[in-house]
Amino acid sequence: MPQTTTLLGVDLGTSSVKAVVARLDGTVVAQARRDYPVSHPRPGWSETSASDWLDASAAAVRAAVAQAGSQPDAIGLSGQMHGVVLATENGRAVRPAVVWSDARAVDQVEQYDDLPEQLLTRLANPLSPGMAGPLLAWLTIHEAATYRAARWALQPKDWLRAQLTGLFATEPSDASATLLYDISGDTWDTELLDALGLDADKLPPILDRSAEPAGLLTADAAARLGLRPGVPIAAGAADTAAAALGSQLTEPGTMQLTIGTGAQLVMPVAERPEPLPAHPVTHLYRAATDTGWYRMAAVLNGGLTLDWVRRALGAGWPELYAAAGVPPQADDPYFLPHVNGERTPYLDPSLRGAWTGLGPRHDRIHLLRAALEGVAFAVRDALDSLDPTGEIAGLHLAGGGTTDPQWRQMLADVLGRTLVPVEVPAASGLGAAVLGARATGLTDRFPSRDSFATSRNDPRSHRHDLYHDRHAAFRRKVRALRDSDSTTVGTYAGSAPHGAASASG
Structure with a gap:
């Protein structure tokens, strides 16, 4: 594989997006960042306009690719965890995205506490109001019409990928961090969803792994990002999981x-x-x-x-x-x-x-x-x-x-x-790029951890x-x-x- 092959990783953070261009050997050759605001319309609320994510991602990708001087052969995504984007069937966000630092769903966390012990055990995670499960439960009560109008309830990076491919899906690293996931069964917990009054059909299908192929860059998205259409895109990962991959933190017994x-x-x-x-x-x-x-x-x-x-x-x-x-x-x-x-x-x-x-x-x-x-x-x-x-x-x-x-x-x-x-420069973005390479079969080999x-x-x-x-x-x-x-x-x-x-x- 020629050394000129490059990979693009897009890391959708809380207040900024980073685009990282890397070679197959893991060397970061270019990166760019674009910021966007997190709004607090009420005390304890944290929201972002999803369109800001797309605009900033396009600007960051254009800048990084121009700096690298080469078009990427694969794309991977990582993104902030736990929040939720309600979107229509074609992916248009019906309200601002609610992000992980939001604390409005305290009453819904108490609702979780009242669930049967076996349901809580399957979650296997602490309860926090800023996660997708409590946030969706809040939206069903306080914004019922908006919730009903939405076809999809997506994680941030999954919403962004849908804008690039036109396809809707998630993967295990993000799904398992929603408080809607059966950790023991490795899938959505339909019994829990019923107990919370949530519509299971609004949740996207779960691909098998973060490195799963998840679509091709559409012509419209390519024009927006300044890339060639048809570039393969990986499912991607939650930012913490992507950062662990990017910094080679994958072996048990390490921390x-x-x-x-x-x-x-x-x-x-x-x-x-x-x-x-x-x-x-x-x-x-x-x-x-x-x-x-x-x-x-x-x-x-x-x-x-x-x-x-x-x-x-x-x-x-x-x-x-x-x-x-x-x-x-x-x-x-x-x-x-x-x-x-x-x-x-x-x-x-x-x-x-x-x-x-x-x-x-x-x-x-x-x-x-x-x-x-x-x-x-x-x-x-x-x-x-x-x-x-x-x-x-x-x-x-x-x-x-x-x-x-x-x-x-x-x-x-x-x-x-x-x-x-x-x-490890831009570890989450580099991890996302790794996933892009793996999804397209370009490589599974990256530098050992000791080199860092x-x-x-x-x-x-x-x-x-x-x-x-x-x-x-x-x-x-x-x-x-x-x-x-x-x-x-x-x-x-x-x-x-x-x-x-x-x-x-």
């Missing part, structure tokens, strides 16, 4: 920590765990590989919270990260970073943040340092839920929020694990011991804040532990 707006810990597993838990605090989804799964702990308060802190204290990013180099002291203040609520392990959208333990010696630098430590403790909570026995000694470290060496070292000290930073490693950070035992004690105190303070706060939303928010994170799920 990756990614810190960006939030933080995610992803651990591939070869087979579906048995027995499935009824009330897990970590996620279990299908991988973008032909077989296999991954478990995930999701932290909402990563870079988003650190950005809030630095703006509130008038600090730049360099000053914030420099505070990570200040040695910890036993009487340092604590920062509870949950200004955006939290998923793993608390499953509590109303959890809130605080600085506490302040004394007269503490200054602005101590507050900045406490913020970094607090985010690291939140990641530690999630890690303890995902790998409670410490089975995995080393983690790969990725994401734009992990580039500072002092911050990396603090994370290693807090987590007590070796961190191996990896540099740049360095490592080993935990320092004397620092880890102090952080271990401070983390225990941090958890007590989180529990005290939750116990004193009467604003917790929904019964599901209290189902997670207040003190120690659960090892289930």
Whole structure:
């Protein structure tokens, strides 16, 4: 296969789309990004005009392909997870897309809690209002006419692919993250849909795998994107699954920590765990590989919270990260970073943040340092839920929020694990491009993971011991804040532990 063969990956994110052009050896030769707004028409709501996705995708693809200087031979897609697009039979969105950060469906999560235990067990995932199942249940009640008018209820990247091919389908990595999927049966859960009053016919058919051929680029879409018509398009994958594929995180016994707006810990597993838990605090989804799964702990308060802190204290990013180099002291203040609520392990959208333990010696630098430590403790909570026995000694470290060496070292000290930073440009877009190549039979071979490693950070035992004690105190303070706060939303928010994170799920 000539080296001039190129692949296009389109990664439809929450606030921007990235188009990535890569060679068959996995080298990224061009990429472009276009932003679009997320609107909040009411408190707790998060929506995006689906037409903005299409316009931005077309602009990003045109720019990336022009930069690469070659037309792609295959296309793959990845996209933000959990949200929902209601569309007509020909794919026109009948209302703005509701995205994963939307919190309107709290009452519907309580409706899930009332379901029979066997249905909850088949879901095998924590309940969250921003997922397609609760959102669709909300729409059936509050926008019944709009719901009835829709032919399709689609995941974001599946809606975009339908615009490119005219065909409607999904695949397991996105379908399994909807809270409408029978994890044990690997298909839509029709009994659950009936219990929620949802129309199963609105859900698209599920293709067998993310690398399944899913149509050809239509002439109209080709003209819009500046591409030749007839290019084969893969089913694609949810962005987390695509990123794991793009960064070669596919082997069981490995784990990756990614810190960006939030933080995610992803651990591939070869087979579906048995027995499935009824009330897990970590996620279990299908991988973008032909077989296999991954478990995930999701932290909402990563870079988003650190950005809030630095703006509130008038600090730049360099000053914030420099505070990570200040040695910890036993009487340092604590920062509870949950200004955006939290998923793993608390499953509590109303959890809130605080600085506490302040004394007269503490200054602005101590507050900045406490913020970094607090985010690291939140990641530690999630890690303890995902790998409670410490089975995995080393983690790969990725994401734009992990580039500072002092911050990396603090994370290693807090987590007590070796961190191996990896540099994989545009991992989700690259993973999508990989799927395009696999769907068309161009290649199954991509560079090994070791080629991406740049360095490592080993935990320092004397620092880890102090952080271990401070983390225990941090958890007590989180529990005290939750116990004193009467604003917790929904019964599901209290189902997670207040003190120690659960090892289930």
